[in-house]
Amino acid sequence: MSEDGAGVPDDRRYTEEHEWAMRSDDAVVVGITDFAQSELGDIVYVELPKVGGRVVALKEFGVVESVKSASDLYSPVTGEVVAINEALTDHPELVNSSPYDDGWMIRVRVDNLAELDTLLDAAAYRKLVG
Amino acid sequence: MTTSELLKTPLAPMHEALGARMVPFSGWLMPLQYEGLVAEHLHTRKSAGLFDLSHMGRLAITGPGALDLIQHATTNDASRLAIGAAQYSLICNERGTVIEDLLVYRLPDRWLLVVNASNRTRVVAHLDSLREGLGCDAALQDETFDVALIGLQGPESQAVLQPMVEGDLSALSYYHARADHFGADEVIVSRSGYTGEDGFELMAPSSLAIEIWQQLLADGAVRSIGLGARDTLRLEAGMALYGHELTEEITPFEACLGRVVRLDKGDFVGRDALAELHARGPDRKLVGLATEGGAVPRAGFPVVAGESVRHSDLGKEPADVGVIASGTFSPTLRHPIATAFVRSDLATPGTAMGVRIREASVPARVVSLPFVPHHTKR
Numbered sequence: 203m204s205e206d207g208a209g210v211p212d213d214r215r216y217t218e219e220h221e222w223a224m225r226s227d228d229a230v231v232v233g234i235t236d237f238a239q240s241e242l243g244d245i246v247y248v249e250l251p252k253v254g255g256r257v258v259a260l261k262e263f264g265v266v267e268s269v270k271s272a273s274d275l276y277s278p279v280t281g282e283v284v285a286i287n288e289a290l291t292d293h294p295e296l297v298n299s300s301p302y303d304d305g306w307m308i309r310v311r312v313d314n315l316a317e318l319d320t321l322l323d324a325a326a327y328r329k330l331v332g
Numbered sequence: 333m334t335t336s337e338l339l340k341t342p343l344a345p346m347h348e349a350l351g352a353r354m355v356p357f358s359g360w361l362m363p364l365q366y367e368g369l370v371a372e373h374l375h376t377r378k379s380a381g382l383f384d385l386s387h388m389g390r391l392a393i394t395g396p397g398a399l400d401l402i403q404h405a406t407t408n409d410a411s412r413l414a415i416g417a418a419q420y421s422l423i424c425n426e427r428g429t430v431i432e433d434l435l436v437y438r439l440p441d442r443w444l445l446v447v448n449a450s451n452r453t454r455v456v457a458h459l460d461s462l463r464e465g466l467g468c469d470a471a472l473q474d475e476t477f478d479v480a481l482i483g484l485q486g487p488e489s490q491a492v493l494q495p496m497v498e499g500d501l502s503a504l505s506y507y508h509a510r511a512d513h514f515g516a517d518e519v520i521v522s523r524s525g526y527t528g529e530d531g532f533e534l535m536a537p538s539s540l541a542i543e544i545w546q547q548l549l550a551d552g553a554v555r556s557i558g559l560g561a562r563d564t565l566r567l568e569a570g571m572a573l574y575g576h577e578l579t580e581e582i583t584p585f586e587a588c589l590g591r592v593v594r595l596d597k598g599d600f601v602g603r604d605a606l607a608e609l610h611a612r613g614p615d616r617k618l619v620g621l622a623t624e625g626g627a628v629p630r631a632g633f634p635v636v637a638g639e640s641v642r643h644s645d646l647g648k649e650p651a652d653v654g655v656i657a658s659g660t661f662s663p664t665l666r667h668p669i670a671t672a673f674v675r676s677d678l679a680t681p682g683t684a685m686g687v688r689i690r691e692a693s694v695p696a697r698v699v700s701l702p703f704v705p706h707h708t709k710r
Contacts, residue, residue: 243560244370246661246668247626249690265690267628269369269661270560294626 209236210328211302215278215321217260218330222302223278223318226309230279230318233306234266234297237331242268245297248290250308255283257310259317264307266297278321281312341386342480342538346545350556358449360387362559369560373663376486376527376565377704381557382548383483385533386541389452390475391459393443397468402436402443404601405462407584409594413438418507418524421592422584423455428605430578430587431458435524437509444475448574452476462601480541485531485565487707488553493532496547497521501532506708514544526562528569528706564660567669570620570702576631576658577618577671586614586673588701616654617679620703621670621687623696629659629670629687636693638684650686650693653678662703669703670696 210216214224220238224231239245247267257263257277264275286308289296297305312318322330338361347354352363363384365372375381393401402410408421415438423432432451437444447455452474459472484493490501497512499521504510509522517540525531536544548554563573572578577587584593584606595607623629635654654674662669674685681700686693 243365244368244663247628249627265627267626267661269564269628269663272628272630291626 210324212324215318215323216327217276217278217321219276221276221278223321225315225318228311229284230281230310230312231306232278232308232310234275234301235327236301239298239301239305242266242273244269245294248294248297248307250286250290251283253283253286257281257283257308275307277310279310279312279317280314281310283308284311285309339387341384342541343384343386343545346542347384352556352558355559357559358387360449362387363556365558365560366556369558369564370663372555372557372561373564375555376557376561377529377664378486379553380484380486380488380492381561382545382554383485383557383562385481385483387449388481389447389449389455390479390481390535391445391447391456392473392475393445393470394441394473395470397470398443401459401463401466401468401470403598404466405459406434406436407593407600407602407606408436409597410436410438410443411597415440416508416510418509418522422589423458424584424602424606425580426602426605428583428602428609429580430582430584431455431580433572433574433578437522439509439520446481451574478538479535480538482534482536482541482544483525483531484534484548484554485525485527486529489529489531492548492551492553506710514540523709526569526571527565528571528702528704528708530707530709564663567658567660567671568662568664568702568704569706573658582673583609583614585609586616586618588618614676616673617676618657618671619674619679620699620701621672621685621696622699623668623670623687623694625694626668627689627692627694628661628668629656629689629694629696631656631658633659634688635672635674636686636688637678638686638695638697653685656687664704671701674698
């Protein structure tokens with residue numbers, strides 16, 4: 203765990219709600235940060251949108267539930283969901299163990315890739331959680 | 333309320349040294365978790381878990397009128413307690429709804445009530461006014477800040493604790509307590525708990541709390557357990573938490589606690605109302621629910637009629653037939669569990685229900701409590 207923000211990867215952007223968004227080919231992959239999973243504690247359920255559905259920047263796209271509570275997930279970008287991480291159905295704890303890799307949540311074909319530039323960069327996010 | 337205004341137990345420096353996440357709870361700064369809720373929960377079921385319970389209210393009652401005061405205040409029959417025995421009991425108001433749930437100990441030199449942190453000041457005021465009204469010759473002393481309360485719960489508890497005390501723990505039965513020595517110091521050892529496992533609760537002078545905690549934690553079988561796992565353990569064990577399964581809007585019969593309401597013991601606060609409620613029978617009852625899928629039913633979510641009921645009501649939106657009291661993910665069972673108050677005619681195990689979670693109606697069925705069998709020593 204890195205609650206001081208030391209482990210925040212430089213290869214992606216961040217929201218103030220603790221989601222990350224990373225460009226991958228022509229799409230953007232979205233997940234939650236290490237800080238977020240650590241604050242939530244043991245994650246037991248992740249509710250994601252259907253493939254083909256639309257997500258809108260700064261609007262809710264799903265719910266993550268820890269043992270203690272349910273929290274909304276906010277999309278960093280606007281576009282169409284082209285894939286969801288099916289592994290989270292049986293293994294929601296992947297969000298705890300690997301928030302930046304195996305615990306990814308949705309893959310979005312964004313309307314406008316420039317939207318990424320409006321998000322926090324790693325240095326700004328480190329400052330937020332530091 | 334800021335952190336500095338919160339009350340701290342004598343173990344607060346210990347929790348911080350252990351890296352616990354500290355949170356406000358009923359006016360106290362308490363450890364929510366150390367290594368992680370699920371790991372702590374499973375460890376308690378498998379081995380032994382250490383709990384700081386020093387935030388719970390401990391009220392000593394002495395004097396010739398002590399029993400009379402307790403009998404008037406509580407619903408169970410304290411006159412049946414032998415010295416060294418304890419009982420679960422309730423304090424009700426005149427309407428027969430629940431002000432507090434508590435443990436009543438009859439110790440050699442005093443009666444001891446263990447009450448919820450959230451209700452301590454209210455219970456003290458209630459007992460004081462009752463004592464004045466009755467003219468009881470009884471003295472009430474709040475021991476909460478002088479005495480630490482430490483829980484050790486789980487199948488290894490006896491093996492862990494035995495080398496550190498003098499008395500033979502195998503001779504101490506469930507819901508019994510006695511004086512003992514922890515090293516050179518006098519403590520009270522009670523065989524009781526809130527997890528459904530075998531275990532003990534130690535009452536010791538606050539100045540000894542850290543030393544006792546460190547000694548117990550030095551045993552490899554023992555880990556520190558936070559309030560998060562304490563709640564999931566008690567819910568799996570089907571035990572009530574005040575504010576959820578019990579409130580001033582809930583009767584003991586609705587909460588399936590009629591066994592601790594002794595209508596035949598003589599007068600007590602709420603008896604007339606409780607006699608009437610008992611004769612009428614409750615309109616709603618507390619049940620266990622197991623839901624399908626991973627979404628967790630949380631307190632306050634509506635419970636709707638399931639397939640069996642909807643069948644005769646075709647075409648209509650399912651009506652609310654109840655409400656969730658407590659809900660969580662069960663680390664032992666690996667699926668969501670909940671308690672709910674539902675219409676009494678639907679309270680039979682196996683009955684199909686639905687729980688409204690966000691936009692969905694999630695299938696659920698009534699299951700018998702506890703969710704996880706108890707392993708307490710009889």
